Amino acid sequence: MTKTLHHPGRRLGILSVDEGTTGTRAGVVQDSGAVTHLAYRTIAVDHPDEDSVEQDPMEIWSATLDVCREALAGARADGVEIVALALSTQRATAMLWDRRTGLPLVPACVWQDRRYARHLLGYEAEWDERLLARLGRPVGSRAPFHWAARQIAERPEVAEAYRAGTLVFGTVDTWLAWRFTGGAAHAVSASNAGSIGAYLLREHAWDREWIEQLGYPLELLPDLFADDDLGYGRTDPELLGVELPLAAVMGDQHAALIALGGLAAGQGMCMYGTGTFVDAATGRTPAMPIPGIAGVLAQPGWRQGDTTHFSLEAYCSTTGSALRWLCDDLGLFASPAEIGELAAGVGAGSGPREWFVPALAGIRTPEWRPEARAALGGLTLATTRADVARAVLDGIAHSVCDLIDGVAATMQAPFARLRVGGGVAGSDTLMRIQADLVGLPIERAADSATASLRGTAYLAGVREGLWSSLDEVVEAQPRGRIFEPTTTPDRRAAQRAAWRSVLAGYPA
Template sequence: MTRRGILAVDEGSTGTRAAVVGEDGVCGPSFYTAIDVVHPEPSRVEQDAEQLLRHTVDVARQAVAWARENDVEIVGMSVCTQRATAILWDRETGRPLAPAVVWQDTRYAAELAKLAPDWDPVLWAGTGRPVGTRAPFLWAARQLDQLGVPADRVLFGSVDTWLVWHLSGRERYAISATNAVAFGGYRLREHAWDQEWLERLGFPVELAPPPLDDDGDFGYTDPDLLGIRVPIAAVMGDQHASLIALGALTPGQGTCVHGTGTFVGALVGDEPPDGLGELDGVLCLVGWRSAGHSRFSLEAYTSTTGSALRWLTEDLGLFGSAAEISALAAAQPSSETTWFVPTLAGLRTPVLRPDARGLLVGLSLATTREVLARVVLDGIAHAVSDTVDALRATMKRPMTHLRAGGGLAASDALLQSQADFAGVPIERVADSATASLRGAAYLAGTRLGLWPSLGDAVGHQKPGEVFEPRLPEDDRRELRARWQDVLATSLS
């Protein structure tokens, strides 16, 4: 019998991959190619939108070829992308009008900070996030002023808008809800843009891409481009797709994705929580939107986790690899006198301090490499636990389970410390590298009838190793209080 599957594409910040996710929920071979990221100035981060498209088509064709060779019928396509990277292009030529501005770009941070006192309360209430340090609509408005291109020739959107427009044979122009919410200016309850905010940024409201459900009508793939004509059945932001794949389908369930930094997310339910903006760095998002109904989530980010280990190994040369740090830490108990605060690129949660710097204290002649390895992992675990605490406080419910993936999730020592400090069981998922790829495919497959529900799709996954908290609750609270004192010292 011919098997069925979803052609899944994951266009990330540094690379694009594609694979076919079968109706057994398993991901086939992953085809990958790297993408260039350019830093013309310290505050500017850019990419070539044509390269994004070219590499996406490239890996997708490889996955289609694999499906043909292995008798897998592709019945639909899903796309997940990096969020909040913005692209302007000419609808007649299909060519970009400027380099894509990447989500890490902060060229307008100082200007946006001046708007924050008046606009933060408005945006928190309607969009679930503050003014922040980037605004794709402001960038686009400035570009339009400089380019002088007639408005009827301009198209604008995020990476998913750009890719879907091309993949559908230039038939579908839209932005998925989970990518729209990351753009800023997307009103959570109305599923629409905040016109007053866009006008304040000088952006013509009529040029904003129409928001669609994540499993909405994104057209069909262009057979001249990919060799197949199937529905583009789901389009999502990458972290939102991971939320699905890692199984956060019930309010209170959370995910922890370790990369250069670490995203912690949790499903909230059918309504955004009250009190948004009371804790720095906790954003309310659309977890996913399907059949006209949004499921809301919270998200917080620790900026220096995997990058801290890269700094210690590649830049300072103190350790040979992240695996060595984990192995050394595993044989060493947590220190009560030596602490590492990994705020090497600022702090977001529990307080927003972009100027914060890292701290290593309590050193003595008795400090060994093993001790240093242990306190580094414990410092990362404490920082990530701060985001877990902030999410729990905002959604006013316990976090019942936390599923972890990404590079650092390979460390037993780190995950055990996270479980101890956060006081919540942590499950290391079996296949985290393809989580965002699979999550979008699960949503697409559910729409197309491969699975009766998202729960059925996720249920195909093998259970991972679970790290249960070992610290008694009183000891955990005391340790976390001491960490907060050390963090406060570092900020002073």
């Protein structure tokens, strides 16, 4: 593709959104690939009971609209011409709304929700093998289509909208695209669809047999789009004061994989946020899960036009959210920064003395334990707050190491490169611990906090002609700080063995 939009004297940019679980940010990704005019709003997350996690779809929409307007205002004042809108979103968070009013009918069911985990266990024996071969993932602990079917069956307002033919289902990307286009687009992008648990990897189609088994009405299925699909159309000009093509819509981790350079097979990234996700590109053929390696999922990395670029992923649901819980909910520490400062003064032993398992929403890897609980153990009268802080960061780093090991084993090859990003990756102490446990150099991206925002903008910019390819813009970005391993292989092996003993022995 030629760079049709490069003209002397014009400063061009993509208005890009990163709608995460706990907040929404927007910024302008200029033709240099850098981000300016950032705006951010927090979003509440509700926990009605120990298994349910919910959000208000209207709060997500209003916060997203606010940050877009703020970023646009900054761009206009600075003379930057916005040529497209790009969206990256949290994945597998499901919503139901009424087409007539445009209003949600129930709270959104967030991707961390486990209210139907026990019910879904009943499908594993019959369906896991089939789904692993077709979808690249097992039944799992959540199923947005099953959640929607239960809402239709149990909530009168949802049932009424279904009978009236006005019920709309989608994930966060569906909701925002529907809103931005004035209801013209009702679709899920490939990278978001892969996380719903009913996407046929090789066919770019819904697994209608499995969806029917979950009780979901097939006539309510959203369209399936590529991540840079022309079908999204243009934004309603009344919303932003300008009509823009909606040029890319991606799941947040997939967008981060692009921004952090995971473009060729074996190149990987780790994003530390609410949860921590490890992804690796596997090329144009899916690398399917391997029996005995739990929690590693095959998925579309992104679909560009008619071509799918596949990836593998493993994740821990509660890492950043575990830090927030320790600080905000329990009040054990003033901030995650304090945890890092305290932990920096405690040396690593050959194995954990105090230990922390951040399984606030179960364990996926190295073994599938959906009902596992978080635990802090090994405490004595000599334990200090600094020891606990070190145990917390060690527990996060070990959990992430489990993910990295699982993805590498599934690829049947080591990572060719590992770049990291996300807010939690800003802790130098955690990064040093992580490099030692992984045994590989880790490069923290120079602008790691905006990786998802940049990645979806890069895909949009290639479609709109700002760059000739993803490689062009990604490789032009500044390199980040590298953390080298400092421990010995024997010490690393002892620490990992001690961690496996903790997982095997603590009560789930």
